[in-house]
Amino acid sequence: MVRIRTANASDVEGLSIYFTGLSATTRNKRFMGARADVALLAAECIAKVSHPNHFTLLAELRQEEGPSTIIGETRYAYDAAARHGDFAISVADVFQRTGVGLQMVTAMERRASDLGHEMIAAETARTNAEMRGLAKKAGFADTGLGDWQSIHFAKRLSR
Numbered sequence: 001m002v003r004i005r006t007a008n009a010s011d012v013e014g015l016s017i018y019f020t021g022l023s024a025t026t027r028n029k030r031f032m033g034a035r036a037d038v039a040l041l042a043a044e045c046i047a048k049v050s051h052p053n054h055f056t057l058l059a060e061l062r063q064e065e066g067p068s069t070i071i072g073e074t075r076y077a078y079d080a081a082a083r084h085g086d087f088a089i090s091v092a093d094v095f096q097r098t099g100v101g102l103q104m105v106t107a108m109e110r111r112a113s114d115l116g117h118e119m120i121a122a123e124t125a126r127t128n129a130e131m132r133g134l135a136k137k138a139g140f141a142d143t144g145l146g147d148w149q150s151i152h153f154a155k156r157l158s159r
């Protein structure tokens with residue numbers, strides 16, 4: 001069973017293990033470049049969770065016995081100047097294309113809407129077919145603000 005929940009300070013180690021387990025390709029796509037400092041990345045994802053306009057969602061695989069395993073994460077931050085939320089997302093390689101990404105995006109939208117945010121945006125490499133596919137399926141549209149390398153898309157949240 002997959003459960004989506006908000007990350008908290010006790011998740012740094014679990015998130016670090018999760019980032020370590022990602023393939024280099026998935027990790028590079030998630031962080032739009034090579035990053036090996038997974039402990040720092042995990043700490044960054046958790047650092048602002050007490051900020052009212054930032055949150056990190058975790059997708060966890062719950063087993064009947066034993067601890068839950070993180071199989072996905074979404075980091076959300078509200079940009080007050082641009083008046084929209086930004087997000088970045090990843091799903092563990094073996095669980096990709098099983099609906100976990102869409103589940104997290106849906107949960108993120110609900111949470112952002114509850115915070116009173118009206119728009120969510122994100123950016124990804126033009127070559128990132130899976131992120132482009134996920135964004136399209138979730139109802140995001142190309143804003144035209146990208147460049148030859150990246151695509152920028154956004155979605156207005158209904159309240």
Ligand SMILES: CC(C)(COP(=O)(O)OP(=O)(O)OC[C@H]1O[C@@H](n2cnc3c(N)ncnc32)[C@H](O)[C@@H]1OP(=O)(O)O)[C@@H](O)C(=O)NCCC(=O)NCCS
Pocket residue numbers: 025026027029030031087088089090091092095096097098099100101102103123124128129130131132133134135137
């Ligand atoms: C992008 C990512 C998070 C998608 O998560 P996911 O759990 O695999 O996505 P879902 O299973 O929920 O798929 C939802 C839709 O996205 C699209 N999609 C997902 N993977 C795709 C792929 N490889 N090619 C094309 N479309 C794809 C499809 O429309 C899919 O719906 P469908 O399966 O009914 O056709 C995942 O592929 C990932 O972690 N990629 C590496 C990290 C990354 O690129 N992050 C984005 C930059 S922040």
